[in-house]
Amino acid sequence: MAVAEGISGVDITVHQSDFPSDLKTKKLNKVAVIPALILLVQTQTKLKLNSLRILFVKLLQSPISPFQLFESPEFRYNYTILHCSSFFCPVVVVDSSDTLLESRLDPILCTKTSDFTFSSSLFSVVYENQMILTWSKPNCSKCEKEGKMCKLKNNGTEDDEIECFDRYHKPTKKILLYVTVGFVGLVLVALILAACLHLYFYFKLKGEDEVRIEKFLEDYRTFNPARFSYADIKRITNDFREKLGEGAHGAVFKGKLSNEIFVAVKMLNNAEGDGKEFINEVKAMGKVHHINVVRLVGFCADGCYRALVYNFFHNGSLQNFITRPDDMNRFLGWEMLHQIAIGIAKGIEYLHMSCDQRILHFDINPHNVLLDDKFIPKITDFGLAKLCSKNESIVSVTAARGTLGYIAPEVFSRNFGNVSYKVDIYSYGMLLLEMVGGRKNISQLSEENFQVLYPEWIHNLLEGRDMQVKIEGAGDDRILKKLAIVGLWCIQWHPINRPSIKVVLQMLESLEEENLIVPPNPFNSTTLGIGEIPIKYSTLELESIHE
Numbered sequence: 131m132a133v134a135e136g137i138s139g140v141d142i143t144v145h146q147s148d149f150p151s152d153l154k155t156k157k158l159n160k161v162a163v164i165p166a167l168i169l170l171v172q173t174q175t176k177l178k179l180n181s182l183r184i185l186f187v188k189l190l191q192s193p194i195s196p197f198q199l200f201e202s203p204e205f206r207y208n209y210t211i212l213h214c215s216s217f218f219c220p221v222v223v224v225d226s227s228d229t230l231l232e233s234r235l236d237p238i239l240c241t242k243t244s245d246f247t248f249s250s251s252l253f254s255v256v257y258e259n260q261m262i263l264t265w266s267k268p269n270c271s272k273c274e275k276e277g278k279m280c281k282l283k284n285n286g287t288e289d290d291e292i293e294c295f296d297r298y299h300k301p302t303k304k305i306l307l308y309v310t311v312g313f314v315g316l317v318l319v320a321l322i323l324a325a326c327l328h329l330y331f332y333f334k335l336k337g338e339d340e341v342r343i344e345k346f347l348e349d350y351r352t353f354n355p356a357r358f359s360y361a362d363i364k365r366i367t368n369d370f371r372e373k374l375g376e377g378a379h380g381a382v383f384k385g386k387l388s389n390e391i392f393v394a395v396k397m398l399n400n401a402e403g404d405g406k407e408f409i410n411e412v413k414a415m416g417k418v419h420h421i422n423v424v425r426l427v428g429f430c431a432d433g434c435y436r437a438l439v440y441n442f443f444h445n446g447s448l449q450n451f452i453t454r455p456d457d458m459n460r461f462l463g464w465e466m467l468h469q470i471a472i473g474i475a476k477g478i479e480y481l482h483m484s485c486d487q488r489i490l491h492f493d494i495n496p497h498n499v500l501l502d503d504k505f506i507p508k509i510t511d512f513g514l515a516k517l518c519s520k521n522e523s524i525v526s527v528t529a530a531r532g533t534l535g536y537i538a539p540e541v542f543s544r545n546f547g548n549v550s551y552k553v554d555i556y557s558y559g560m561l562l563l564e565m566v567g568g569r570k571n572i573s574q575l576s577e578e579n580f581q582v583l584y585p586e587w588i589h590n591l592l593e594g595r596d597m598q599v600k601i602e603g604a605g606d607d608r609i610l611k612k613l614a615i616v617g618l619w620c621i622q623w624h625p626i627n628r629p630s631i632k633v634v635l636q637m638l639e640s641l642e643e644e645n646l647i648v649p650p651n652p653f654n655s656t657t658l659g660i661g662e663i664p665i666k667y668s669t670l671e672l673e674s675i676h677e
């Protein structure tokens with residue numbers, strides 16, 4: 131219990147039970163009463179002042195009382211709290227209607243803090259100039275154990291109505307502002323950090339990518355086909371699970387070198403020959419790196435097993451796409467066929483001109499042109515290829531080689547001239563004509579008479595005498611005509627009349643198609659030049675010469 135003495139002689143005794151219930155905290159009870167009450171006043175001015183019932187006390191018998199109650203004898207209800215700059219009496223409570231207040235306080239400098247009204251219950255305890263104010267000290271041990279503060283529930287006075295609460299401070303606008311600014315700052319810092327990390331990893335990965343690309347290019351430059359064991363081949367093809375097709379020299383299986391690199395493995399028939407084709411292919415293909423030539427990834431020569439490992443091409447061979455224009459499922463369109471024709475010609479140009487040694491393929495035909503997923507053509511199957519010096523214009527061949535229908539006449543008979551790089555031009559010409567007509571249109575043609583009758587059919591087509599192939603639109607018409615004319619030039623019987631692959635490319639890429647002249651029709655006797663043989667009747671009887 132504490133007692134405050136009013137200036138007019140009224141003592142105020144403050145009991146714990148009258149302390150405002152919502153401020154009855156253990157914390158306040160623990161500290162000395164005076165500072166606690168000063169704190170109370172300061173706190174209360176910010177809280178609900180109307181609920182304030184008790185104010186300031188002077189400790190009983192204290193020589194320096196900080197509280198004074200200016201009390202008039204009538205004991206008015208309304209009081210004002212003043213905060214004064216006096217060390218001994220920092221808080222003063224006065225009757226609000228006291229007109230002499232200023233003179234009383236002088237020279238103390240005081241500022242008004244708030245007004246309040248005593249509740250009637252308080253008057254009941256005023257006696258003999260003494261006002262007894264009480265408050266109860268709640269039992270906070272339960273809350274303390276939980277590390278919390280305590281207060282009485284609903285202004286109650288009993289200990290069992292205690293409730294615990296966190297040391298919570300109602301956030302002020304300032305605190306909210308600080309928290310918001312802090313939060314936004316944190317988010318910004320996090321974003322900046324994330325951006326830095328992203329940039330760091332981006333450049334780090336980019337750097338790694340560049341190193342990887344450099345390494346790959348380095349490897350690629352010094353690329354040589356790898357040698358695989360038979361066990362490797364079995365593993366690569368997953369025990370020869372997926373067969374892609376079968377050629378004259380063996381079956382081809384799909385394989386996988388890594389998750390990204392798929393290959394086609396050609397198992398050469400082991401009963402076949404002395405392995406010349408195998409050596410030929412590895413020798414020729416190991417040297418070539420061109421977008422229009424299949425890459426030999428590796429080979430296998432393990433006991434009696436021989437295999438060639440190529441890059442895998444999704445669309446298979448060009449043969450699959452040689453068809454009529456109205457076959458919507460497989461016809462690629464004239465523009466695409468034109469690009470494929472140019473690609474094959476570039477591949478042949480590379481083989482003929484760009485390697486250390488000239489490579490003559492000897493077996494250009496639609497089966498030996500593969501198409502990747504973008505329909506870029508790749509020349510493959512170098513089993514019959516011949517490597518020769520670039521200065522050599524004449525090549526010696528001991529037997530007819532190639533695929534029937536695509537073999538140049540000089541390979542069979544020297545009557546037509548010497549065997550040279552022009553044999554590939556001939557085969558290429560037949561391939562072009564086949565693209566133009568879609569050989570399967572004329573299924574009645576056997577392999578034997580294809581070589582003679584097919585070009586005649588193309589001549590008829592150009593002369594407008596065959597309506598089997600519909601030409602739609604000026605653009606398509608131009609391409610088709612161009613392919614046909616170039617094809618006919620390439621299949622000239624005499625190699626000397628055939629253009630080189632360079633000229634073929636110029637013709638194919640030329641935009642002035644109207645300048646292209648159709649070669650004379652050897653099947654029309656009226657267009658034959660002096661001394662030219664009417665081939666229609668002579669070529670089928672050509673003898674092959676064995677050197």
Ligand SMILES: Nc1ncnc2c1ncn2[C@@H]1O[C@H](COP(=O)(O)OP(=O)(O)OP(=O)(O)O)[C@@H](O)[C@H]1O
Pocket residue numbers: 374375376377378379380381382393394396424440441442443444446447497498500510511
């Ligand atoms: N690198 C490859 N990628 C995808 N498919 C391929 C590849 N190589 C071959 N093939 C497929 O395997 C089939 C057989 O190919 P292969 O080269 O052995 O025979 P061919 O060229 O048809 O006949 P030949 O060998 O008698 O000339 C081809 O039709 C082709 O569809």
